[in-house]
Amino acid sequence: MTKILILAEHANGQLNPSTAKCVSCAAAIGGDVHIAVFSDQGATVAQQAAGLAGVSKVLQLDHQDFAQPLAAMIAPELAAQADGYSHVLAPSTMFGKDVLPRAAALLGVNQVSDIMSVNSGRSFKRPVYAGNAIVDVSVPGDGLIVATVRTASWAAAGEGGNAEVEQVSAQSERPSHTRFVELQTEGGDGPDLQTANIVISGGRALASEENFELIYALARKLKAGVGASRAAVDAGYVPNDMQVGQTGKIISPELYFAFGISGAIQHVTGIKDAGTIVAVNKDADAPIFEIADIGLVGDLFQVIPELEQALS
Amino acid sequence: MKVLVFIKRVVDYNVRVKVRPDGSGVDTAGVKMSINPFDEIALEEALQMREAGKAEEVVVVSAGGNECQQQLRTGLAMGADRAIQIDTAGALQPLTAARAFLALVQQEQPGIVLMGKQAIDDDNNQTGQMLAALWGRPQATNAAEVVLNGDSARVTREVDAGLEVLDVDLPAVITTDLRLNTPRFVKLPDIMKAKKKPLDVVALDDLTGSSEADLQIDQWSPPAQRSKGIMVDDVAGLVTELKSRGLL
Numbered sequence: 001m002t003k004i005l006i007l008a009e010h011a012n013g014q015l016n017p018s019t020a021k022c023v024s025c026a027a028a029i030g031g032d033v034h035i036a037v038f039s040d041q042g043a044t045v046a047q048q049a050a051g052l053a054g055v056s057k058v059l060q061l062d063h064q065d066f067a068q069p070l071a072a073m074i075a076p077e078l079a080a081q082a083d084g085y086s087h088v089l090a091p092s093t094m095f096g097k098d099v100l101p102r103a104a105a106l107l108g109v110n111q112v113s114d115i116m117s118v119n120s121g122r123s124f125k126r127p128v129y130a131g132n133a134i135v136d137v138s139v140p141g142d143g144l145i146v147a148t149v150r151t152a153s154w155a156a157a158g159e160g161g162n163a164e165v166e167q168v169s170a171q172s173e174r175p176s177h178t179r180f181v182e183l184q185t186e187g188g189d190g191p192d193l194q195t196a197n198i199v200i201s202g203g204r205a206l207a208s209e210e211n212f213e214l215i216y217a218l219a220r221k222l223k224a225g226v227g228a229s230r231a232a233v234d235a236g237y238v239p240n241d242m243q244v245g246q247t248g249k250i251i252s253p254e255l256y257f258a259f260g261i262s263g264a265i266q267h268v269t270g271i272k273d274a275g276t277i278v279a280v281n282k283d284a285d286a287p288i289f290e291i292a293d294i295g296l297v298g299d300l301f302q303v304i305p306e307l308e309q310a311l312s
Numbered sequence: 313m314k315v316l317v318f319i320k321r322v323v324d325y326n327v328r329v330k331v332r333p334d335g336s337g338v339d340t341a342g343v344k345m346s347i348n349p350f351d352e353i354a355l356e357e358a359l360q361m362r363e364a365g366k367a368e369e370v371v372v373v374s375a376g377g378n379e380c381q382q383q384l385r386t387g388l389a390m391g392a393d394r395a396i397q398i399d400t401a402g403a404l405q406p407l408t409a410a411r412a413f414l415a416l417v418q419q420e421q422p423g424i425v426l427m428g429k430q431a432i433d434d435d436n437n438q439t440g441q442m443l444a445a446l447w448g449r450p451q452a453t454n455a456a457e458v459v460l461n462g463d464s465a466r467v468t469r470e471v472d473a474g475l476e477v478l479d480v481d482l483p484a485v486i487t488t489d490l491r492l493n494t495p496r497f498v499k500l501p502d503i504m505k506a507k508k509k510p511l512d513v514v515a516l517d518d519l520t521g522s523s524e525a526d527l528q529i530d531q532w533s534p535p536a537q538r539s540k541g542i543m544v545d546d547v548a549g550l551v552t553e554l555k556s557r558g559l560l
Contacts, residue, residue, distance in 0.1 A: 011473065070478075071441065072450055094471040097437050098453050101406065105442035110407045110525050113436045127535070128435050129329045133338050136531040143525075177484075178450040181466065181477035194472065240456070240491060241474045247490050249472070255559050265328070272538065276559055278550065293541035294553050306547040311560070 002031025002121055005059075007078060007090040007099065008049055009069075010037065015048040017195045018091030018149075020156035025149040026089060027054050027157065028118040034059060035163075036081060038074050040067035043165075050163040058165045065174050069095050072178035075102035080172045082107060082144060086121070092148035093194075104146040112137055112147035126150070130246045131269045151194070152252035152273040185241075190216075193242065196225030199253040199274075201244055204231035205260025205282070205300060212237050214304045215259065221311055227251070229261045245270035259300040263288025280304075313423035313482075314369045315358040318413060319351035319387055321380040322433045331534045338532065347383045350428020352390075354488040356495040357458060358426050359391045366460045369393050371420060375404050375412060381511060388506035389498040395509065400516035403434075408523040410442035415519035417447060422483060424465070429454050429487040440487035450480035454489040 004026040009016040019035065026033045034057040035049040046060040059081065065073045078099065082088050088103065090096035092114045104111040116134065117125045122145065123138040139145050193199060200222065202215040212232075219226045227244035228237065244251055245267040252273035259280050261267060268291055271277060279292035280303050289295040296303065323329055324344040331338055347355070361367040372387035374380040375398035384395040398412055417425060430437035444451035452458075452467035456475060459466045460482075469476045470489045480486075544550045554560045 071453075072444075075445060094454065098441065098451075101438035101441035102445040102451065104438070105407060105410060105445035108407070108525060110405050110527050111436070111438050112527060113438065123530070129323070129338060129433060130435065131535055132329050133331045134533045134535055135529045136533075138528045138530055140526075140528055175448070175450070177481040179479040181479055183471075183473060183476050184468075185474035239474070240470060241472065255554075272535070276554075276557065277538070277541075278554070289543070290540060291538045293538075294550060295541060295543045296546070296550050297543070298546070303547055307550065310547055310551045 002029060002087070003085045004029060004031055004033050004087040004089060005082060005085045006033065006035045007074075007088070007096065008035050008037045008045065009091055009093060009095045010039065010045040011069075013044045015045050016091070016093070017156050018093050018096070018151045019049065020052055021151045021154040022089045022091050022149045023052050023054055023157035024154045025115055025118065026087070029087060029121050031086065031121075032056050034085075036061060036078065038066040038069075038077065040064050046165045050165050051159050051161050052163075053158045053161045055161045055163040058163050059168045060165055061168050061170055063170045065170070068180040069099070070178055070180060071099040071102045073174050074099050076106060076172035076174060077170050078103045079106040081168070085144065087145045087147065090148050092150050096148050100146060100148055107144060107146060109144055109146050112139065112145065114150040115147050116150050116153040130265065131272060150250070152250045190219055191223060191225045193225040193227050193244070193249055194251055196253055198222050198224035198255045198257075199227050199244070199251055200224045200257040200259070201227035201229065201261060202232055202237070202259050203229040203261035204235060206232060206237055209237045211301075214301070218304055218308055221308055224257075225253070229264070229267050258288055258292070259304065261288055262286045263291065313367045314371065314420060315361060315367045316417060316420055316422040316425045317351070317355045317358045317370060317372050317387070317392065318425070318427040318439070319355060319372055319374050319383055320348040320428075320431045320433075321345050321374060321376055321383045322348045322431055325349050325432055331532045335532045345379070345382070347386055348428050348431045350430060350432070350488055350490070352495045353490070353492050354426035354428055355387055355390055355392065356493045357488060358424075359496070360493065361424070361460065362391075367423070371396060371422070373398065373413070373416060375400055375409060375516065377401055384511055385503075385506050386498060388509045388511070389502040390496060391502070393509065395511040397511065397513045398516055398519060399513050404516075405523060405526050406436050406438035406442055407525050408520060409439045410446055411520040412516055413439070413443050414446045416514070417443070424482060425485045427485075427487055429489055440485050444485040447485070450484040451487070452478050452480050452484060453487045455486050456489055456491050458486060458492070
């Protein structure tokens, strides 16, 4: 029987939407869907997880060792909890990518990374070569399947669920060799880049950290998340965690604005799943126009203020 | 302290790979091959540790057929002291790679294992974490900064919310992200010198057993293409278009 365990991602008492996306992937596989919440005080997050449509049970694993999202702590316990499940899923976020392979190795299985779609309970599509090829990968035999879910490929499961929450005691042995020191967050107060409906990104053409204020102002008006190309990050205009692309964040907003971004493959890989892509660039030959739904050849320093005014 | 660096031979990152029309794989014939860029960063970090007096020996390891000796020689030319080829015909899946690497780690007893966060061909992002799990040692993935403090390391990691700082006891596995350093260029005299450095070959079968857990790739296909959209002349046209699509 298909029984799926999803590793929840959360921070500051809030379930990360990547978890609801895993629930959609689990629904495509079909079967009983459970969510495991690892925390020191997971009650609030467990309630949020229990409210997701299609979830039948939430395992709330409260322990001081799980106060921080450390792979060294979570992986052995997740491996211990995997008994009786046919699938263990985690979002293909930095968190899931860190924890899940460690658990997979403890369970003696390879991991299917970045599920884009489900062919069957044991066959999946996933991207390789930075999305330049898609493979159908199947898991032979009838053993446990461990997989990460490419969040940009899945819509979040809705609410309206009413799963039971079960308190579960941790049973694994956990190490003392890995210690959390701190989390440095540089991002602003706008919506999260990975979950915002609208994302506005700037490229090297912004030319300075100060000029990025143009992007932030427009983002405030549209309640949008703010991203950047690798060129803008490398030039020091914005912090690393704003990078959109193959080596940054892969996002799927309904509406994406690329201002002064040429459209290197690196960047395009991160936005391929966006609903509508709007590109503004001075260079009419910029590759970004080949994938943009709406293109405008123009100087962003004129276009952005005009656009802001038009939206007032 | 000894540092072990695992590198993978992959299609060069500048090559735009194409899926073969029959769906049997991607075209790699005659294509430029290189050290996986994240692994190159790992090797650079190891060399900097040695140059800072924190490490005595840097050993570069790759799994593959004899063709991967080319990348090992490049690693030696960058400055690694010696190289080991894990001889195997086919590509290794992460769990098999991790098991083979573990056997080698137990022989070599390194203080740090470094490798890229992922290979840019299969994009799996698993092997480092798996090695750390099987070894029962810490992992610090996506490293943006590594500071060695005696028998531990303080690693700053790139995570979705920003930067996470961890202290890990050594030995540990550290996987490297893009911003950790900029790898050095190889100079011609170094290439000549690298030819004289030791390169040992060990059979995969001598390190690990069969790979019963391998996943199967059934079909390759090109990605869905986004169709070319429309161009608008000005901001008014853009706003009209967005409104007509219900996006504003």
